[in-house]
Amino acid sequence: KGDITIFGTVESGELTAGGNITVKQGIIGHQKDDKSLSCKLICAGDVHISHSQYCYIEACNIFIERQTSHCIMKAKRLLQVGQTDLPKGKIFGGEILDATTLIAGEIGNESGAKMVINLAASGAEITADTDNCFKDLAKTDQQLDTLQIALEKADQVKDTEKKSLLITKIGATQLHYCQQAEQLEKRLSNLDHDLHDLLSDTNLAVNTVLHSGVEIHIFDKALKTTRNYPPCNVKLINNKIEVEFKTH
Secondary structure, three states, X not given: OOOEEEOOOEEOOEEEEOOOEEEEEEEEOOEOOOOOEOEEEEEOOEEEEEEEEOEEEEEOEEEEEEEEEOOEEEEOOEEEEOOOXXXXXXXXXXXXXXXXXXXXXXXXXXXXXXXXXXXXXXXXXXXXXXHHHHHHHHHHHHHHHHHHHHHHHHOOOOOHHHHHHHHHHHHHHHHHHHHHHHHHHHHHHHHHHHHHHHHHHOEEEEEEEEOOOEEEEEOOEXXXXXXXXXXXXXXEEOOEEEEEEXXX
């Protein structure tokens, strides 16, 4: 439930923590016959390690001091390879399932080992929620239309007492659906803001070189590098993945 700190290495081990996981040296696994990885680190907090190879890592933030190769990683927020300030660590092979910000020195390598990076992948959950909200809103609107017809019919009723009861009953149901529609519209607005914030925060920062053959996905857009890039930031600008060069 708490933190795990290891002063040496982890070899083909599985660590799960409710807090942070710190490994002073490397974590090393291998690919099993079923293509899964023999070493796994999963925590709700942050992972701090020196280097990793053939491991699955999942955390809120992942900090790797030197380099990582052929790992499958999933960070809620930041994935950083290299020391703070200007990280110059290397990352090649494997796949990044999700992260909002990825900072490293070198991404990919000369041999062009398959490397896939997914940023803002959690945006898919936001769009799924949005779709469900729209469906619920359509149902609510349908109910309100039906109630409107019922109200018009109730208005034709000759018996005053019966008419008054019907109108009160329909009115109460209408109020319920109106409040429901308001809540759904508010949720839709919040989801829209969440997606906008996520996408504007998403950034891939490369401090040394971004090699060719790296597949980069930001939310629902993709870019495969066909040449080497000097220090740059890769972001989603006007719904398109753009590579901006660092000028200093």
